[in-house]
Amino acid sequence: MANKLLGHITAINGNMIEVAFEESVVQNEVGYVLVGEERLKSEVIKIADNTAYLQVYEITKGLKVGDEVEFTGELLSVTLGPGILSQVYDGLQNPLPALAEKYGFFLPRGVVLDAVDDTKKWHFTPTAKKGDTVYKGSPVGWVPEGIFQHKIMVPFDLEGEYTVASVAKEGDYDLRETVAVILDAKGEEIKVRMSFEWPVKIPIKAYTRKMVPTEPMVTKVRIVDTFFPVCKGGTYCIPGPFGAGKTVLQQLTSRYADVDIVILAACGERAGEVVETLREFPELEDPRTKKSLMERTVIICNTSSMPVAAREASVYTATTLGEYYRQMGLDVLILADSTSRWAQAMRELSGRLEEIPGEEAFPAYLESRIAEFYERSGYVELPDGSFGSMTIGGTVSPAGGNFEEPVTQATLKVVGAFHGLSRARSDARKFPAIDPLESWTKYKGIIDPAKVLKAHHILQRGNEVHQMMMVVGEEGTSIDDFVYYLKSEYLDSVYLQQNGFDPVDAVSDPERQKYMFDKIYDVLYTDFHFDAKDDARRFFNDLRQMTLDWNYIRMGTDEFDKKEKDIDRHIGSITA
Amino acid sequence: MKKVYNKILSIVGNVISVRARGVSNEELAEVKTKRGTSLAKVIKISNDLVSLQVFAGSRGISTDDEVRFLGRAMKVSFSDAMLGRIFNGSGEPMDKGPALSENLIEIGGPSVNPSKRIIPKRMIRTNIPMIDVFNSLVVSQKLPIFSISGEPYNELLARIALQAEVDMIILGGIGLKFDEYMYFRDELEKGGALSRSIFFMHTAADPVVEGLMVPDLCLSVAEQFALKGKDVLVLLTDMTNFADSMKEIAITMEQVPSNRGYPGDLYSQLASRYEKAVDFEGAGSLTILAVTTMPGDDVTHPVPDNTGYITEGQFYLRNGRIEPFGSLSRLKQQVNKDTREDHRAIMDGMIQLYAQYMETEEKRSMGFRMSTWDKKLLKYGALFEKQMMDLSVNISLEDALDQGWKILAECFESDEAGFRTELIRKFWPAGKDKEEKAKEEPSDDPTEEDISEEPVPETEAGEPAEKVKKKKGRTADKKKRRKA
Ligand SMILES: Nc1ncnc2c1ncn2[C@@H]1O[C@H](COP(=O)(O)OP(=O)(O)O)[C@@H](O)[C@H]1O
Numbered sequence A: 001m002a003n004k005l006l007g008h009i010t011a012i013n014g015n016m017i018e019v020a021f022e023e024s025v026v027q028n029e030v031g032y033v034l035v036g037e038e039r040l041k042s043e044v045i046k047i048a049d050n051t052a053y054l055q056v057y058e059i060t061k062g063l064k065v066g067d068e069v070e071f072t073g074e075l076l077s078v079t080l081g082p083g084i085l086s087q088v089y090d091g092l093q094n095p096l097p098a099l100a101e102k103y104g105f106f107l108p109r110g111v112v113l114d115a116v117d118d119t120k121k122w123h124f125t126p127t128a129k130k131g132d133t134v135y136k137g138s139p140v141g142w143v144p145e146g147i148f149q150h151k152i153m154v155p156f157d158l159e160g161e162y163t164v165a166s167v168a169k170e171g172d173y174d175l176r177e178t179v180a181v182i183l184d185a186k187g188e189e190i191k192v193r194m195s196f197e198w199p200v201k202i203p204i205k206a207y208t209r210k211m212v213p214t215e216p217m218v219t220k221v222r223i224v225d226t227f228f229p230v231c232k233g234g235t236y237c238i239p240g241p242f243g244a245g246k247t248v249l250q251q252l253t254s255r256y257a258d259v260d261i262v263i264l265a266a267c268g269e270r271a272g273e274v275v276e277t278l279r280e281f282p283e284l285e286d287p288r289t290k291k292s293l294m295e296r297t298v299i300i301c302n303t304s305s306m307p308v309a310a311r312e313a314s315v316y317t318a319t320t321l322g323e324y325y326r327q328m329g330l331d332v333l334i335l336a337d338s339t340s341r342w343a344q345a346m347r348e349l350s351g352r353l354e355e356i357p358g359e360e361a362f363p364a365y366l367e368s369r370i371a372e373f374y375e376r377s378g379y380v381e382l383p384d385g386s387f388g389s390m391t392i393g394g395t396v397s398p399a400g401g402n403f404e405e406p407v408t409q410a411t412l413k414v415v416g417a418f419h420g421l422s423r424a425r426s427d428a429r430k431f432p433a434i435d436p437l438e439s440w441t442k443y444k445g446i447i448d449p450a451k452v453l454k455a456h457h458i459l460q461r462g463n464e465v466h467q468m469m470m471v472v473g474e475e476g477t478s479i480d481d482f483v484y485y486l487k488s489e490y491l492d493s494v495y496l497q498q499n500g501f502d503p504v505d506a507v508s509d510p511e512r513q514k515y516m517f518d519k520i521y522d523v524l525y526t527d528f529h530f531d532a533k534d535d536a537r538r539f540f541n542d543l544r545q546m547t548l549d550w551n552y553i554r555m556g557t558d559e560f561d562k563k564e565k566d567i568d569r570h571i572g573s574i575t576a
Numbered sequence B: 001m002k003k004v005y006n007k008i009l010s011i012v013g014n015v016i017s018v019r020a021r022g023v024s025n026e027e028l029a030e031v032k033t034k035r036g037t038s039l040a041k042v043i044k045i046s047n048d049l050v051s052l053q054v055f056a057g058s059r060g061i062s063t064d065d066e067v068r069f070l071g072r073a074m075k076v077s078f079s080d081a082m083l084g085r086i087f088n089g090s091g092e093p094m095d096k097g098p099a100l101s102e103n104l105i106e107i108g109g110p111s112v113n114p115s116k117r118i119i120p121k122r123m124i125r126t127n128i129p130m131i132d133v134f135n136s137l138v139v140s141q142k143l144p145i146f147s148i149s150g151e152p153y154n155e156l157l158a159r160i161a162l163q164a165e166v167d168m169i170i171l172g173g174i175g176l177k178f179d180e181y182m183y184f185r186d187e188l189e190k191g192g193a194l195s196r197s198i199f200f201m202h203t204a205a206d207p208v209v210e211g212l213m214v215p216d217l218c219l220s221v222a223e224q225f226a227l228k229g230k231d232v233l234v235l236l237t238d239m240t241n242f243a244d245s246m247k248e249i250a251i252t253m254e255q256v257p258s259n260r261g262y263p264g265d266l267y268s269q270l271a272s273r274y275e276k277a278v279d280f281e282g283a284g285s286l287t288i289l290a291v292t293t294m295p296g297d298d299v300t301h302p303v304p305d306n307t308g309y310i311t312e313g314q315f316y317l318r319n320g321r322i323e324p325f326g327s328l329s330r331l332k333q334q335v336n337k338d339t340r341e342d343h344r345a346i347m348d349g350m351i352q353l354y355a356q357y358m359e360t361e362e363k364r365s366m367g368f369r370m371s372t373w374d375k376k377l378l379k380y381g382a383l384f385e386k387q388m389m390d391l392s393v394n395i396s397l398e399d400a401l402d403q404g405w406k407i408l409a410e411c412f413e414s415d416e417a418g419f420r421t422e423l424i425r426k427f428w429p430a431g432k433d434k435e436e437k438a439k440e441e442p443s444d445d446p447t448e449e450d451i452s453e454e455p456v457p458e459t460e461a462g463e464p465a466e467k468v469k470k471k472k473g474r475t476a477d478k479k480k481r482r483k484a
């Protein structure tokens, strides 16, 4: 770009600046504020009266009226290509470890490093050949990226049909080299490289159709997979007050979920929590691939003290990277913690733009933004006939822990499953603290829905009895009711609750869940006859203790079978 | 080049505006009035109209007073000469010592690159059992004390400061009462810690906005010392006053409030301070303990609520004690596995029994019959409160663990307290071990709480809520369910 369009600052208000411009400006294009050596990335978010309003992705300390702004004409974009996996990026795809190497402890302002190393050689294997018809998203070859075949695809902004003119031979290429040439309808040549840019706020839709999610995404968390399952390509949210276990639940899911790629968007929360993932994942083994977990992970890290506008961008960055890998026929999971911080970033900006505020000062478009975000999930069929999925799970941090607030409510309208964490459960250390009576799902899981419903019925019944007991005491409760209560407590403590920090109990794969569920289901629907409440209590206490022990034993071992026999014998002692 | 203006266009709340050119965002200015000179900070610029927040407040400012822009953002001097000194909310000396001007550093600097952070692993011992045993404090932690006014939170801060093995203490007072300030000074002096302390004091008598800079002053100086290898403990009291000052400015600037008048960026503002807590690999560290008073004893009030979402746990101070329920150190699991093998078991077991005691206590007050087990719990509850929870208890972690076993043995048989057999063999006080009894005790184990003996979870969390809140939660839950 020889002739850069320039403007100059006329006003500064927090992270928003007003810029007077001469020629033209594109809504949502990127501009750079030039202060000395620094180039502060910004985005046009409103244009009025020859003034462009830009949100600055950095702190605005020291900016002056009159400072120059350079407009790029490009929308806020990320780089797509091999080398993204196992990276740790900030919200704008700046690689944090590389920044640390160069600048030390602190995050410098106004520096941009390459998101992927474009001089690194990748071993390319062609799959398309001369004369093939291709569309956006069609693979022309692949390179190995860790454990995956990273498909090199026709860029997603190329509409219509193209013909392959040539494909590079198998060999090592870097990201700047051309690996294929394709021709458009007019015979015009287009060079395909291994990487290209894509604007983060525009969904990648290089698929042939979107389908209803039906295949369960196994998380190995029992209460989720059995009672409130999520399907590949679906959406779910985890609202809960602070300390209820949102982050730990997402961390567990990021480790054990049965997907190909996990993208963690640490959005406006504690840096310390990301550090745990960052330091531990490289050491942890992915049980599916036996490789380091980091190889399937990308971390987008824009924690609470990092610039707020970049926080707003970070969830889009995460989804765009997710969509990219979905295009390769992979199952991707996006975990955003917390979407409330993203919503707050929108609120801050909206306030500075002096827009008419909605409830709790959130902008009127909050709902549509949240809906658009979750809409980017999906199970899709790709041009080459394969399937890919992107599942989105977001935590919500409601003010005061009260779900009747705009972000939670807007989210509940669009997601497919709701895992509501309750303060009462986390206070009683019943983890994961998903409230079994409030949560819901629209997806079908790994266990017969009719049975799940009946098990859930026991929980409801048990809860009713419990409420009643608090008023009339145990003395005033019938023994039948009391047994209902004990059964629901039993189901809760041995199945719904799960020790996320025990190597065996934390990871309950479908086979084990089905096996255990059947056993417990039998207990729930067995007619026990007790003479006294104390007998019943003692029976269930012992049964619970045995089942808990069982939870900690690896399935398929002698010990496991032995414990099971003990349990059966114990049950038999009453029913016989 | 300093620019001077003497036409103030508006004075609203503590914000003034002038027409000026070449001024930069967040630049500092001096406002000279008949009463003296105050610092002011640029908070908004629109063409040549510049809004400034005046730290000494706007009272007595005349429209023709002089505004002089300093051409720089707020800075503070950083050197060893600061040790033992007392400064005000603008960083000027409050003691008789000289003003410091060498080695100026900018306050509120950039944040630490998350990829440079390390997993915290050093415990800070305080000799307070409710902290050391149940919610261990860890180097680089950021932790508030949630409290209502009237509670001895400043006493608690002073005590932790004196007992913690840190190199330096930086105390930031925001809206502190004069006698509280004197109290801190005397305590640190008595404890011989004054010479390794620095005070930034904004008292209740000072203009409200002047308190706004205190956290940044403290944290910027602390950060520098930490980079130089010092383990620094920063005490901030009271952060609710800080939030209230921000609220005042926001309202003056006619910002749309988000919740009870607080600005929409309250979370980000608080987070940018608390996130300064860090353990620098190969250098020192910065730990933050802050008092957050809860208006109306309401933890859902925006200030404690936003704080809880930011910090790594919280201590609830109520009735002069650190509450076992609700209090949480999110970092404790990083350190309590390497202390003593019974640490986690005592931590979980004693709290679970205490929760049972609370339930029994409720039953008792409602007139329900007390079983043998209930009576044991009542005895246990009383001992636990007296010998563990009371803030006057001042013993090492190891002694506190021993104390725990002693209390347990005084109240229960060794096999009914819910501990693993190997631990009982090793730690249950001699002579108190359960004798071979022919007759079995009636089992009154309540089913409410989980006493899983095996294996102790690697980590654990928020303890059972205190009764009142629990009930509230339940009724709220019920209501919602009915609606659904
Ligand atoms: N599944 C779990 N198992 C055991 N402890 C948990 C679990 N989930 C949460 N906790 C405890 O609760 C604390 C807070 O959890 P966290 O996920 O950080 O809460 P949130 O993100 O909702 O604020 C953790 O530090 C941990 O002690």
Ligand SMILES: [Mg+2]
Residues within 6 Å of the ligand: A246, A247, A248, A269, A337
């Ligand atoms: Mg969290």
